[in-house]
Amino acid sequence: MKPPIYQIFGSENSLDVDLVFFIEKMPETILEKLALSKQLSQSIISFFPEKEINANLAVSQNGHLIEVYKGTTDELNNALFYTYDFHSQKQENQIAKLLIRDVDLKFLRSTRMILSFASKTEYRVLVKDALKGNLSEKMNVLQNLDLTKNISFGKGKNNHDIIKSIAFQLGQCMALQDNKELYTKNQIADCFPELRKYLFREENVNLNDLQKGLLHFVELLKIRSLNMRNTSEYKYEDENDFVYAK
Template sequence: MHRYAKRKVLKMKPPIYQIFGSENSLDADLVFFIEEMPNTVVEKLALSKELSQSITSFFPEKELNTNLAVCKNGHLTEVYKGTTDELNNALFYTYDFHKQNKENQITKLLVRDVNLKFLRSTRIILSFVSKTEYRVLVKKALNGNLQERIQALENLDLTKIVSFGKGKNNNDIIKSIAFQLGQCIALHKGKELYTKNQIAEHFPDLRKYLFREENVNLNDLQKELLYFIELLKTRSLNMKNMSEYKYEDKNDFSYAK
């Protein structure tokens, strides 16, 4: 065990964690609250694994997707994976969807950074198709700037992809792409959605992908991707930062009303 992880585990018994996300998720998404974020990815991973192992017996039939976060004054100030504003608000809004062992640690909502969400989702969607016939195009785009990524997205035709890569579950990836598209498009319109049910309610055409229905064509998913691209192109004209950044580095932790 890494020394940092061992020190943190010993300091936090039992660990304080909170479940979040869709009420009918196949996995268990949860966040461990820690006092200070480790400096390196290796340390963060070691701590996350160690804390996860300490509670696996409480989730015998589910795979744990764990994250780390620092919480101060009722809101997150730093996270291991994802963006601070999205995770903060997701924890708040989906708290009651799960059986929790502690009171809601989040008492303050953060103003969402919509441009950051679009930047991150752009990278995520391209990464999902990086093992397909578009891999050369996507690899170049992921190493390039935002305009190159937009051009790569414009060249994607999800309806023609047969497999997302050896060992990959097509339905899982399709579900994840639909989830990202639904979240982004809704957020652009001022609506925060954090569960499959919420996204499916607002975007009925995405329901079949979100719930991993078999043998469905991807026409509706492609349609939403094209709409996402148009929104991204318009937003990019006024973006001050065209590369991903940490929420806390560019925002003043303004509280949402």
Template structure:
């Protein structure tokens, strides 16, 4: 018997993002990874031309209570809002939205963006910042000039990284303004300047992305004094 799963995210994604609903989350990362691979293999025939990005989630009373990757509130609401964008085999498992944790979103996006920069000329400062406090992370992001970066590392697709950075920046900035978005098209509609990056267009000048990075940092600096936690938490 195949597991119940749900497709989520952008309607025009190159890969397919799936969440498998399970009764109990495995205890260790190795066990989670093993189960995700096992479940992915069980449905691979349904997506013959797609790379499957699998996640695991525990759902109770119509909302998520635990996830393998990402944050519970973001994944929960993404599953709800993007359900109709895909051809689904199962009914929407989510019927209750969760309050978004905006501070956590900014903390997570900060770490993700820095991680993308860990194989560039900023690698020493970035690696120190990833081990350091939020203030140090902000200081490093303020020094980054995306216009000067020609590669994000060997075997790393340049356009893929620009897309990922643009997605995190757009989603975070909009969430700070009170707007939840979960697809590339939704972000591009609000921020047309990010469209080229979100849709992986070649030979894209990074100046617009640089300006959104600075805008993200400024918002984070303004939020920081009111944040009760300055590092990622469950």
């Protein structure tokens, strides 16, 4: 097997290595995607002996992504482009064109992600019902989550990692609402200083600012939902025309 083409992306000071393997065709099933992701990661593990590899798969065409394994096509495409120079790369930037961001899709995906983080907390019953329900049900549960409580996100889960992930999603959404694309912890912390302590996993901090961010996110989502064409999560490429790629 020839060496895989891959590209690192994301925060320049990430504790792990986030990268994308470029493949010819996306496997059909989740199990096949997972197996290929693990196989390709194993082939380069010697290059990152002290870090965990968080691998994704993507198919590109005409200088931009057209399909991804994890995440949304537009976000991953632009993250690869904008954060290329933050890392030591083995290949030239595989992304030559930016995609128009689907802000509604970002809000829908972040809604599901934040709820999923809380699926092992004391809110598990409400959260699991909301994840099966419509957007209105999801918003109702989100606005009733109290992150300021001393809650556990589940056995084997690192609270600091999940809090960081929630802060990251909130920061990205609030910025994208104002047409700003942020793809690193430093960028989000500079734009929203109140989230810095969570993004950098500081010890012994209260979650008051995170709670405020969550409630603000819900209010933005409620307003956006009034004009959404689709209030259920979808694939970027199913709802957007790639002729708008820049």
